[in-house]
Amino acid sequence: MNAPELLLTPREMRKADASVIRSGTPGVTLMQNAGAAVADAAREMVSPGARIVVLAGPGQNGGDGIVAATRLREQGYRVSLGLLGKREAFSGDAALVAREWPSDVVAVDGANLAPAELVIDALFGGGLSREIEGAARAAIDRINMSGGPVLAVDLPSGIDGETGAVRGIAVRAARTVTFAARKPGHYLLPGRTFCGDVTVADIGVGSSDLQASGGRTYVNAPALWREAIPRPGPSSHKYERGHVLVASGGATRTGAARLAARAALRIGAGVVTVASPPEALGVNAAQLTAIMLRGCDGPEGLHAILADERLNALVVGPALGVTAVTRAMVAVAAQARRRLVLDADALTSFEGLASELHQGFRSAPTVITPHDGEFTRLFKGHPDILDPSSKVERARRAAAYLSAVAVLKGADTVIAAPDGRAAINANGTPYLGTAGSGDVLCGIIAGLMAQHLPAFEAAAAAVWIHAEAGAAFGAGLISEDLPELIPEVLQGLLGA
Numbered sequence: 001m002n003a004p005e006l007l008l009t010p011r012e013m014r015k016a017d018a019s020v021i022r023s024g025t026p027g028v029t030l031m032q033n034a035g036a037a038v039a040d041a042a043r044e045m046v047s048p049g050a051r052i053v054v055l056a057g058p059g060q061n062g063g064d065g066i067v068a069a070t071r072l073r074e075q076g077y078r079v080s081l082g083l084l085g086k087r088e089a090f091s092g093d094a095a096l097v098a099r100e101w102p103s104d105v106v107a108v109d110g111a112n113l114a115p116a117e118l119v120i121d122a123l124f125g126g127g128l129s130r131e132i133e134g135a136a137r138a139a140i141d142r143i144n145m146s147g148g149p150v151l152a153v154d155l156p157s158g159i160d161g162e163t164g165a166v167r168g169i170a171v172r173a174a175r176t177v178t179f180a181a182r183k184p185g186h187y188l189l190p191g192r193t194f195c196g197d198v199t200v201a202d203i204g205v206g207s208s209d210l211q212a213s214g215g216r217t218y219v220n221a222p223a224l225w226r227e228a229i230p231r232p233g234p235s236s237h238k239y240e241r242g243h244v245l246v247a248s249g250g251a252t253r254t255g256a257a258r259l260a261a262r263a264a265l266r267i268g269a270g271v272v273t274v275a276s277p278p279e280a281l282g283v284n285a286a287q288l289t290a291i292m293l294r295g296c297d298g299p300e301g302l303h304a305i306l307a308d309e310r311l312n313a314l315v316v317g318p319a320l321g322v323t324a325v326t327r328a329m330v331a332v333a334a335q336a337r338r339r340l341v342l343d344a345d346a347l348t349s350f351e352g353l354a355s356e357l358h359q360g361f362r363s364a365p366t367v368i369t370p371h372d373g374e375f376t377r378l379f380k381g382h383p384d385i386l387d388p389s390s391k392v393e394r395a396r397r398a399a400a401y402l403s404a405v406a407v408l409k410g411a412d413t414v415i416a417a418p419d420g421r422a423a424i425n426a427n428g429t430p431y432l433g434t435a436g437s438g439d440v441l442c443g444i445i446a447g448l449m450a451q452h453l454p455a456f457e458a459a460a461a462a463v464w465i466h467a468e469a470g471a472a473f474g475a476g477l478i479s480e481d482l483p484e485l486i487p488e489v490l491q492g493l494l495g496a
């Protein structure tokens with residue numbers, strides 16, 4: 001089985017580099033390896049002898065660029081080197097490799113990009129620490145205007161490796177070669193859209209060095225949770241596969257619950273029941289077949305239904321209404337100590353009231369699934385949670401605050417656990433932005449939790465499966481399609 005892919009922030013990467021250097025590999029060897037990997041990638045992008053311009057910044061990223069320039073020149077390419085700053089100003093390993101460049105250098109603003117068949121962007125990588133201005137900004141502007149292909153070293157300059165933010169301006173690369181591990185900024189938006197194809201070069205950083213970084217952020221992919229997905233045993237019966245209860249909204253707001261219920265059933269929960277307000281029983285009954293239906297009158301009704309111990313996972317929130325009654329439903333669900341998914345109105349009903357939920361879900365596995373708007377409303381008045389510039393960090397803090405897994409949705413959905421693990425999802429499609437899509441996601445999460453997946457694994461698997469299903473369908477997708485696409489994705493994962 002593939003190991004889960006760890007993503008390292010630039011700060012964590014520095015710790016991993018330090019670990020390698022402690023074990024005896026000099027930093028300059030890492031830089032030589034990095035530069036050689038960039039040169040290899042460059043050769044794949046142009047024909048022999050091509051004109052290549054390398055633009056190098058003042059730090060180690062520039063050092064990698066100078067190594068690549070030196071290699072490519074030795075290999076017969078017509079390479080010119082533009083520096084941001086003076087050659088003498090380099091320090092550390094970059095100063096060592098700068099001495100090896102045998103030819104002239106020009107200032108970045110003097111570098112002629114017009115004849116270049118490839119521009120190698122080695123201005124800034126993991127050390128970017130502020131907004132880009134002045135000569136660096138002008139250089140990036142010219143790179144982007146040049147129209148030719150750009151190969152970025154480590155990160156497109158201007159992209160923050162931790163957050164994926166554009167720090168004022170950023171290079172648009174056709175390809176990015178990064179080292180040892182991808183960075184969150186390669187996956188988080190908008191960073192992802194600036195990188196082009198990202199490849200990871202092995203520069204001699206081992207897996208124990210990666211672990212020494214303390215990083216706990218992963219790419220959301222099957223390696224992270226596939227083993228946890230259960231297959232029914234030969235003699236297992238439906239209740240062993242879990243029983244999900246989905247709370248339905250009122251008579252004109254029942255679709256969301258049915259979408260979630262259908263998804264829970266498709267992902268493998270043995271039994272799924274919709275808990276419907278009395279006035280909505282007729283409309284729900286008219287549209288449910290395999291899914292069971294029970295009348296449920298508000299929080300008291302929910303409390304009564306939960307006397308049935310077999311109900312082991314709940315979905316509360318979609319289309320319930322933003323009301324005190326919804327808050328009371330959440331309280332009943334939390335007190336019942338069942339696996340719980342909270343979405344939509346269950347979250348918005350606590351607008352500015354997150355403190356009422358502080359550590360509220362310690363006693364049972366719980367997942368919240370806000371999009372950005374719901375997240376901002378829920379944590380109004382909590383700048384410690386809302387303000388971090390990294391989406392991963394925001395999700396992590398929310399998870400720790402509530403003692404629940406937080407799924408912060410969007411085109412770069414982040415899943416974070418209270419223990420600090422986090423995953424960034426990247427297999428989605430904009431076609432998932434369709435009414436009811438989030439309701440289906442809730443149902444998948446609950447269906448997996450009902451089958452005893454731990455909350456983090458259930459949420460991460462559900463986000464990936466939901467995205468995979470949407471991407472497989474593509475144009476024309478509506479939410480009703482999503483549950484019906486689950487079997488193929490599941491069969492691909494389980495090999496059956």
Ligand SMILES: NC(=O)C1=CN([C@@H]2O[C@H](COP(=O)(O)OP(=O)(O)OC[C@H]3O[C@@H](n4cnc5c(N)ncnc54)[C@H](O)[C@@H]3O)[C@@H](O)[C@H]2O)[C@@H](O)CC1
Pocket residue numbers: 017027028030031034057058059060061062064093123124125126127128129130131132133136153154155179
């Ligand atoms: N052992 C090593 O030396 C290794 C270095 N590596 C490379 O090292 C890079 C990180 O190197 P550094 O930490 O030196 O960082 P960078 O080279 O990314 O940038 C740091 C330099 O840029 C300046 N700077 C930061 N933001 C700026 C802004 N907005 N405007 C103008 N100047 C700005 C800083 O003052 C500093 O001089 C990685 O991206 C990678 O390319 C890797 O090759 C791995 C091994």
Ligand SMILES: Nc1ncnc2c1ncn2[C@@H]1O[C@H](COP(=O)(O)OP(=O)(O)O)[C@@H](O)[C@H]1O
Pocket residue numbers: 371409410411412413428429430431432433434435436437438439440441466
């Ligand atoms: N551009 C996109 N790329 C990938 N996934 C997306 C995109 N836009 C939306 N999604 C996904 O679609 C789902 C939408 O959920 P949500 O906003 O709750 O919608 P609704 O309330 O209509 O159900 C989320 O899982 C989100 O991550």
Ligand SMILES: [K+]
Pocket residue numbers: 061121122123124125152153154155156157
């Ligand atoms: K760069």
